[in-house]
Amino acid sequence: MKTNLVTVREYARLTTADCAPSLDTHHVSPSAFAWLCELQSRLSKGGASLLELQGQTWLRLDSLVGVVQTPCGTTLEVLPKTFSDADDVQSSRKLLRKVVAALLDLPGKEASTAALEHFDVPLTEWVMTQFVQHLQQLVRQGLRSDYVRQEEELPFLRGQLNTTAHMRQSIGRAHLFHVRHDVFSPNQAANRLLRLALERVRQATARPDTWRVANELSHRLGEIPQSMSQAQDWRAWGSGRLMARYQSIKPWCELVLGEGMPLALKGKAHGVSLLFPMEKLFENYVTRALRKQMADGFTLHVQPRQHSLALHKSQPMFQLKPDLVVRDAEGCAVAVLDCKWKRVDQALSNKKYDIEQSDMYQMLAYGCRYLLGAGEMYLVYPRWQRFESALPEFVLPRELKLHAAPFDMDSDGGALLLGLSPTFLRATKSPIHN
Structure with missing residues (x-):
C-alpha cells in the first residue's frame, strides 16, 4: 500500500477540501478524515483529545504530537510547535525526538544532540531504526536462553x-x-516480545536500510515464536544481572509495541503509531533537566499529593498536585514549579502577557498550602523568540512571589532562564539570561 505522508504541527487544521499545504493547514483524504474522527471517539472515552470537528470538512488538531498511520495509507505526522514563525520541520522533529528521549530516560550517549539529529525522518522511523540497531547489537552479544x-x-x-x-x-x-x-x-518472554516487535518493524518501515537489517534479524530469530500474550510476557520480562543486556532495548520495544506509552496506538493494521500529550513531554523534560541541576541539600519531588484545597466534614477535598516541589535537607518546601506548554509574549503586558488567570489562581493555592504563604514559585514556559527572559516578579497575597520564566530546550541539557539563579539550582555552564 502506498503511504501518503502528511506533516503538520500542533493545532493544525485538516480538511477534505482543496487547500495550500502548510504546517498549519493540510488536505487529507475523506477516508483518513473519517478514521481520525473515529479515533477521536475512542480516545475521548479515556479522557484524551486528538481533534475538534469544525464542520463536515474541517477538523482542528489538539496538542497531541507524534505519528498516526491510518488504514488507508495516510501517515499523519504531528510535530510540536517550535514557537517561531518559520516553518522548520527539521527543528521540530529534533525537538520531538529530544523530549521522547527524555521520556524514555535514555543514557547520555543515546540522548546526545548528535544521536538525535542523525535522522531527519518522522518519529516512528527513528524509533524503528533505533530498535533494530539495539536488537542487532543484542543478537551479536547473544540472546538469553x-x-x-x-x-x-x-x-x-x-x-x-x-x-x-x-x-x-x-x-x-x-x-x-x-x-x-x-x-x-531462547523461547522466553523477552525474546518473544522482541520477535513480535521486529516483525512489526519489518512490515511498517519505509527505510530500505532499516528493512534490510530487520529482515536479516528475522531469519536469525526464526526459531523464536512471536508473543501471543503481550501482557503476560511483559510481566515475565525479568530484571537483574542475567537480563542486564536487555535493559537498553526494552524502552524501544515498548515504543514499537505501544506498551506503557502515553496514548500509544496498538494494532498491526496501522503499523507503528505513537501519540504523546506535548504538555506531558515538556513537563517530563523540564523535570529531568532540573533534577540533574539540583544543588546539594535540595531534592525535587514530582507531583506531590500532601495537601488539598479544602476540608469538608473533616475530610480533605480538591487535592493539589503541583508539577514540582523543591524541598531542603529538613524536608521543608522552599519552591513550587508548574510547567505550561503555552506561549507567553513578554511584549503584551497590557494583555497580561497571555498568561492564563486560572494558572495564577492555581499557583496561589499551591503557595498557600505547600509554602504556607511565604516563598518562591515559578511558572515555567517554553522559550521562544518573544519570551527570552523572565518577567518581572508577581507579588501575590501574604509573602508569595511568582516568577514566569522561559525554559530553553535548545541548550545542552535545558536551562531555566532567570536573572538570578535560584539557591536550589547549582551554577551550570548553561547561559542565564538577564
Whole structure:
C-alpha cells in the first residue's frame, strides 16, 4: 500500500477540501478524515483529545504530537510547535525526538544532540531504526536462553514420565509415552516480545536500510515464536544481572509495541503509531533537566499529593498536585514549579502577557498550602523568540512571589532562564539570561 505522508504541527487544521499545504493547514483524504474522527471517539472515552470537528470538512488538531498511520495509507505526522514563525520541520522533529528521549530516560550517549539529529525522518522511523540497531547489537552479544518445560508424547522415555496422563492413554496409543522434560531454548518472554516487535518493524518501515537489517534479524530469530500474550510476557520480562543486556532495548520495544506509552496506538493494521500529550513531554523534560541541576541539600519531588484545597466534614477535598516541589535537607518546601506548554509574549503586558488567570489562581493555592504563604514559585514556559527572559516578579497575597520564566530546550541539557539563579539550582555552564 502506498503511504501518503502528511506533516503538520500542533493545532493544525485538516480538511477534505482543496487547500495550500502548510504546517498549519493540510488536505487529507475523506477516508483518513473519517478514521481520525473515529479515533477521536475512542480516545475521548479515556479522557484524551486528538481533534475538534469544525464542520463536515474541517477538523482542528489538539496538542497531541507524534505519528498516526491510518488504514488507508495516510501517515499523519504531528510535530510540536517550535514557537517561531518559520516553518522548520527539521527543528521540530529534533525537538520531538529530544523530549521522547527524555521520556524514555535514555543514557547520555543515546540522548546526545548528535544521536538525535542523525535522522531527519518522522518519529516512528527513528524509533524503528533505533530498535533494530539495539536488537542487532543484542543478537551479536547473544540472546538469553532458559530452560522451558515441554509436555509431549514421544515413542521413547525422555525426562519425567507423566504417569497420570500415561495411564489414561488409549490402547491404540499405548506405544507412546507422556513425558515432561526441559529444553534449553531462547523461547522466553523477552525474546518473544522482541520477535513480535521486529516483525512489526519489518512490515511498517519505509527505510530500505532499516528493512534490510530487520529482515536479516528475522531469519536469525526464526526459531523464536512471536508473543501471543503481550501482557503476560511483559510481566515475565525479568530484571537483574542475567537480563542486564536487555535493559537498553526494552524502552524501544515498548515504543514499537505501544506498551506503557502515553496514548500509544496498538494494532498491526496501522503499523507503528505513537501519540504523546506535548504538555506531558515538556513537563517530563523540564523535570529531568532540573533534577540533574539540583544543588546539594535540595531534592525535587514530582507531583506531590500532601495537601488539598479544602476540608469538608473533616475530610480533605480538591487535592493539589503541583508539577514540582523543591524541598531542603529538613524536608521543608522552599519552591513550587508548574510547567505550561503555552506561549507567553513578554511584549503584551497590557494583555497580561497571555498568561492564563486560572494558572495564577492555581499557583496561589499551591503557595498557600505547600509554602504556607511565604516563598518562591515559578511558572515555567517554553522559550521562544518573544519570551527570552523572565518577567518581572508577581507579588501575590501574604509573602508569595511568582516568577514566569522561559525554559530553553535548545541548550545542552535545558536551562531555566532567570536573572538570578535560584539557591536550589547549582551554577551550570548553561547561559542565564538577564
